[in-house]
Amino acid sequence: MRASRLLSLLLLLQNRGRMSATQLAAELDVTARTIYRDVEALVAAGVPVYAEHGPTGGYQLMDGYRTRLTGLTAEEAESLFLTGMPQPAAELGLGAQVAAAELKLMAALPTPYRDASIRIRQRFHLDAPGWYREPGRVPHxxxxxxxxxxxxxxxxxxxxxxxxxxxxxxxxxxxxxxxxxxxxxxxxxxxxxxxxxxxxxxxxxxxxxxxxxxxxxxxxxxxxxxxxxxxxxSDTDQVAVVTLSPRGVADLPDLLGPRAARTARGTLADPGPDGWRQATIPLESVPHAAASLLRLGADVRVLEPPALVAHMAATIRAMARLYPRSGSAADPDVAGGPDHQVVPAG
CATH class of the missing domain: 2.30.30 (SH3 type barrels.)
Incomplete structure (x- = not known):
C-alpha cells in the first residue's frame, strides 16, 4: 500500500510540479505528517525531491528528472473508460483506480500531449445528473x-x-x-x-x-x-390533443424536450383568430402529462382525452381553493390585476 502511495506521490510531483504537503495530503487522502515521511523515503531511495519554504513553497523534483515507473495494474486498466466521469467511477468503487491510472498515463505522455490533456480537463467537464437533481441512492x-x-x-x-x-x-x-x-x-x-x-x-x-x-x-x-x-x-402510442397560445407553442421544447417537441410541432394546426393553435402531444400517463401541462398555466387548454381533461380540471379547482378571492392578497383586484408586475428593488 505504501509503495503504491509513494509512486502516486512521485507522479503527482512529476505531472504537476511544485505541490505543498497539504495539497499532496489531500490528493492521497493521508495526513501531512505522512507526506513528510513519504518524502523522506523517496529522498533516501535517491529520488531528487527538494523543498522550498515560504507561503508559495512546497516539494518539487529537480529539473529534468522523470520516472518511467508507469505500469498500470489490471484494475487501473479496467477503470480507464471512466477517467472522464469521477462520480460514476466512485459509485462503482473505482475512484482510486481511476485516479492512479490517470496519474500514470499523464506521466507516460510526451510533454506536448500532457499539456494538451491538461488544457482539455481545464475546459471541459461532464456532470451527468439533471438540474435540481441529486444522484439517486443505489445501495446495490x-x-x-x-x-x-x-x-x-x-x-x-x-x-x-x-x-x-x-x-x-x-x-x-x-x-x-x-x-x-x-x-x-x-x-x-x-x-x-x-x-x-x-x-x-x-x-x-x-x-x-x-x-x-x-x-x-x-x-x-x-x-x-x-x-x-x-x-x-412508446411515448407516442398515446396522445393528448391541446390548444396552445403563441407563448405555449414557444415553450414546448422546455416542456416536452426537443424530440417530443418536434413531434408536437409537426401536428400544429393553423392559428385561429386569437392566435391559438391545436396540437397533438405524446402522452406517457395522465398524471405525468397533467403535471407537465400545468407548467404552461393559462397558455394551454386540454381537449382530449377526457381522463386528462378531468384530471386537469380537478387539479385546477383544488388549486383555486387554496387562493380564495375575497379580501385576499391573491385576488387580482387586490394585487393589482392580472397584468400587475412586481418590480424588484434596485
Missing amino acids: LLAVAEALWQDQAIEVRYRRWSPEPGEVTRRLQPLGLVLKAGVWYLIAVGDERPRTYRVSAITGLRLLPDRFTRPDGFDLAEFWQHHVARFEQ
Missing part, C-alpha cells in the same frame, strides 16, 4: 458491478410499476450497466431476452454461485440505443 450498485465483472448470476428483489405495482423476485445474468441522465440501469437476461432494470429499484440482492457465458455478439451500446428508441416510440 457495487454488488451488481461485482457480478457483472465476474459473469456471475444474481437473484434480486425488484420494485416494479407495471403491469402491476409490487415487488418481484428475479434471477438475472448481468450483461451491462448504463448511466443515463444520472440514473443507473442494469441490462440483464432473465427468462429469455435481455431486459432493462433500474438499479435504484433493486431492494435486495444475492450473489449466486452460478457463472454464465455472455451471449455471442451482444453489443451493449447497440442494445441501449434500440431500447431508447423503443421507449421513446
Whole structure:
C-alpha cells in the first residue's frame, strides 16, 4: 500500500510540479505528517525531491528528472473508460483506480500531449445528473458491478410499476450497466431476452454461485440505443390533443424536450383568430402529462382525452381553493390585476 502511495506521490510531483504537503495530503487522502515521511523515503531511495519554504513553497523534483515507473495494474486498466466521469467511477468503487491510472498515463505522455490533456480537463467537464437533481441512492450498485465483472448470476428483489405495482423476485445474468441522465440501469437476461432494470429499484440482492457465458455478439451500446428508441416510440402510442397560445407553442421544447417537441410541432394546426393553435402531444400517463401541462398555466387548454381533461380540471379547482378571492392578497383586484408586475428593488 505504501509503495503504491509513494509512486502516486512521485507522479503527482512529476505531472504537476511544485505541490505543498497539504495539497499532496489531500490528493492521497493521508495526513501531512505522512507526506513528510513519504518524502523522506523517496529522498533516501535517491529520488531528487527538494523543498522550498515560504507561503508559495512546497516539494518539487529537480529539473529534468522523470520516472518511467508507469505500469498500470489490471484494475487501473479496467477503470480507464471512466477517467472522464469521477462520480460514476466512485459509485462503482473505482475512484482510486481511476485516479492512479490517470496519474500514470499523464506521466507516460510526451510533454506536448500532457499539456494538451491538461488544457482539455481545464475546459471541459461532464456532470451527468439533471438540474435540481441529486444522484439517486443505489445501495446495490457495487454488488451488481461485482457480478457483472465476474459473469456471475444474481437473484434480486425488484420494485416494479407495471403491469402491476409490487415487488418481484428475479434471477438475472448481468450483461451491462448504463448511466443515463444520472440514473443507473442494469441490462440483464432473465427468462429469455435481455431486459432493462433500474438499479435504484433493486431492494435486495444475492450473489449466486452460478457463472454464465455472455451471449455471442451482444453489443451493449447497440442494445441501449434500440431500447431508447423503443421507449421513446412508446411515448407516442398515446396522445393528448391541446390548444396552445403563441407563448405555449414557444415553450414546448422546455416542456416536452426537443424530440417530443418536434413531434408536437409537426401536428400544429393553423392559428385561429386569437392566435391559438391545436396540437397533438405524446402522452406517457395522465398524471405525468397533467403535471407537465400545468407548467404552461393559462397558455394551454386540454381537449382530449377526457381522463386528462378531468384530471386537469380537478387539479385546477383544488388549486383555486387554496387562493380564495375575497379580501385576499391573491385576488387580482387586490394585487393589482392580472397584468400587475412586481418590480424588484434596485
